[in-house]
Amino acid sequence: MIRAIPLMLSLAFALAACESPAPVRMGPDGKPMPVARQISSAEQNRVTYRMVDSVNELRAAAGVPQVQLNPQLTAAAATHSRDMSLQNRPWHFGSDGSSPIDRVARTGYPGQMLGETISETYETELETLAAWMEQKDTRDIILDRRATNIGFAWYQDANAKVWWTLLMGS
Numbered sequence: 001m002i003r004a005i006p007l008m009l010s011l012a013f014a015l016a017a018c019e020s021p022a023p024v025r026m027g028p029d030g031k032p033m034p035v036a037r038q039i040s041s042a043e044q045n046r047v048t049y050r051m052v053d054s055v056n057e058l059r060a061a062a063g064v065p066q067v068q069l070n071p072q073l074t075a076a077a078a079t080h081s082r083d084m085s086l087q088n089r090p091w092h093f094g095s096d097g098s099s100p101i102d103r104v105a106r107t108g109y110p111g112q113m114l115g116e117t118i119s120e121t122y123e124t125e126l127e128t129l130a131a132w133m134e135q136k137d138t139r140d141i142i143l144d145r146r147a148t149n150i151g152f153a154w155y156q157d158a159n160a161k162v163w164w165t166l167l168m169g170s
Contacts, residue, residue, distance in 0.1 A: 039156055051125045051152050055142055064145040070169065072107035073151020077165035079103060081155040084163045090120035104167065111149060111169045115141030119164040128164050146170045
């Protein structure tokens with residue numbers, strides 16, 4: 001009996017530590033609601049490369065050439081992601097009235113800016129890419145066969161909302 005007490009206490013503590021997972025909240029469309037999460041500093045570079053790799057997989061499946069991550073396009077994307085957050089609205093014009101073409105030119109990018117996709121969401125980069133691929137206009141930008149370069153960046157607010165910007169150039 002004395003041996004059973006420590007065993008029972010251990011079992012009780014182990015069961016108390018078990019917590020059932022929080023139920024998944026469903027949206028009006030029947031899909032699970034996104035869960036706010038902070039992108040850790042360790043994960044930041046991986047987010048960029050997962051996006052670029054995924055874009056290139058989609059491009060390969062569509063029979064178009066791969067794109068290379070370009071620092072100038074990425075700088076323009078980063079500037080716009082931060083600016084959208086400051087404006088608290090997803091749109092293609094900067095707070096100074098700049099267009100995507102203006103922002104890309106400011107970085108000294110020598111090629112042609114082909115298109116910009118943006119998003120404001122709590123979703124991951126891959127969920128965002130999937131949403132972009134569902135829309136013809138953003139899918140056409142991502143799969144533009146003239147593209148040779150990609151710029152990709154995001155800015156995450158304190159409330160975990162992420163502002164995504166992807167630029168394609170040739």
